[in-house]
Amino acid sequence: MLLLGIDIGTSSVKVSVVDAVTQQTVASAQYPDIESPITALQPGWAEQSPDMWWEQVQQAIHKCNSTKKYNPQDIAAIGIAYQMHGLVLVDKDQNLLRDSIIWCDSRAVELGAQAFDKLGHDYCLSHLLNSPGNFTASKLAWVKQNEPAIYDRIDKIMLPGDYIAMKLTGEITTSISALSEGVFFDFKNNSISKAIIDHYGFSERLFPGVQPVFSNHGGVSASMAQQLGLKTGIPVAYKAGDQPNNALSLNVLSPGEVAATAGTSGVIYGVSDELTYDPQSRVNTFAHVNYTSQQKSLGVLLCINGTGSLYRWTKNLFGSSVSYQQMNEQAIKAPMGSDGLRILPFGNGAERMLNNQQVGVHFHYIDLNLHTPAHIFRAVQEGIACAFRYGVDIMRENGMSPNVIRAGRANLFLSDLFAQTFVNATGIPVELYNNDGSVGAALGAGIGSGVFASPKEAFNDAKPLQLIEPTATAAFEAVYQEWKELLNKQLKTK
Incomplete structure (x- = not known):
């Protein structure tokens, strides 16, 4: 079948x-x-x-x-x-x-x-x-x-x-x-x-x-x-x-489990069994796929509007002659912190996690004698990872503190550099799986048509491809704090 x-x-x-x-x-x-x-x-x-x-x-x-x-x-x-x-x-x-x-x-x-x-x-x-x-x-x-x-x-x-x-x-x-x-x-x-x-x-x-x-x-x-x-x-x-x-x-279905994706947008999505909400509505709560009136399974969603879309924009402007894989390979050649180059990755509409402000993308501290496309490619990935960290801290404020995050090895998580930077920025290990949305939808159809007795049964055999653990959280913390200060200054101008 x-x-x-x-x-x-x-x-x-x-x-x-x-x-x-x-x-x-x-x-x-x-x-x-x-x-x-x-x-x-x-x-x-x-x-x-x-x-x-x-x-x-x-x-x-x-x-x-x-x-x-x-x-x-x-x-x-x-x-x-x-x-x-x-x-x-x-x-x-x-x-x-x-x-x-x-x-x-x-x-x-x-x-x-x-x-x-x-x-x-x-x-x-x-x-x-x-x-x-x-x-x-x-x-x-x-x-x-x-x-x-x-x-x-x-x-x-x-x-x-x-x-x-x-x-x-x-x-x-x-x-x-x-x-x-x-x-x-x-x-x-x-x-x-x-x-x-x-x-x-x-x-x-x-x-x-x-x-x-x-x-x-x-x-x-x-x-x-x-x-x-x-x-x-x-x-x-x-x-x-x-x-x-x-x-x-x-297989993120139970309270406390957390998923992430970094496609066109970037998302952290955690499951809760409490009718919880963020007082500032920076993160949003929706009924999860297994929500019923008896089992209140809720998805707490943090969204960054432009992650993969920013990387595509960057490719079009600075890397049109290379593939995404080659961009990632070049990015690794730049040092952590991109020699001071900082990027705010908010150019795709009003950002809910920033109280619905339209902040835009901002490049800071460009040195025309130093910075190369490799620096730009890395700074974009670091800026996106910093935005995820900012969002994870909001989720922590709202009582969600994951010990591990699950993600599919797809989109930006195809970049080893991004995956490690994400982990270093958030301080949370990531399990990478060989999954994608269309496969999940197919297995969802199996649940809905009775082929599988439950969602858990449909994903029982899912095993992680890789576990990525933090390696340089202290070193990256300085990068993040400088990035956060730039974001806060930008938010004050709105």
Whole structure:
């Protein structure tokens, strides 16, 4: 029996086919080979076309099928992971009404701040576990306020993964986890938040039916099955945001366990069984994939908007003639601390961990006679690692103190230098696993379709590839403290 996982990233779509018996990847494919565009019609805005995602999903599945390593007719269930918080709107005929306002878009920050004040900080934090910020609810409020003709035609609102599931099945569903990431869910009343609905003037009819994360979200339609070489009716049995899914794929399911990723954005994601929140809403709490009303499993998420995206930007400007691996090899040649070069890596929208300020990327202390591309490549990795340390300290303030962090050997964690710098900056060992989001989504489909009795069973055989322990925390602490002082000075100018 085979399982298909789809991971809808900001940069590209990846799919994997996994053997349910061995839990091994049979084939994988990514589309496109270059990073997908983000449309920024105004500073701080960020949009992508859901039809672009759908085209990429189809192309990735065809590309995977073309490997001939499996029979697509043997695929028994589909799982979907997706970039979180994006707003997708369709009319009664399931036609798109506009491009998606994606996760790093900052246009709704002020609307979220007004809702936070109007509803009351204590109420929002105790019931929603977050400030409304620039999450999906506030994005929808922006559409209502600024694009009323579009708003009036909305039949259903959804997240990116819901849209792809709809294209596959013709059905639209949501989950408690999805509602919570949009800040639509009231954890105390265990229901869609009436306070948010009433404050923004939304109708509950806009929301799809609520299903468990691990459940049947619809069967693949006959037309889509024929187009993609699949069996008609196989279920989409799992849908989750990319960070809860990354945690699932790393077997991070129990209180105190922590996952990290450094893709387009950088995330630390820890699991808690308490309705906890950060008083400043710098870290955010959502329902984890295994959340139920009886088992309150929560994901505490810290996000840095631009990690891999900064490294891509750096490559385009300073390393266009070399590969990422060659950039990493050059970075190792520069000394720790990059001979004084410091970089603040905050250029991808409002940063929640910095109280929704748009700080931007800043290069400090460039010496035109000393610094080379190698210094820049290393300083970028060190700056990102310092941002992770800053975020981990916020999580520590909120009672989460991990003894180890699990991460997939992917994206920036492919760099030995970055992985070691991350560990030295945070002081926390990292276990690296051979995982990725599309494989996690495939195994999630196995859980949702009953192939596995529980999430733990799906990942019982997962073993770390490598344990990285701190080697130079004292030496790097001086680098971090100087970096932090520069950040604090920059924050005071805002």
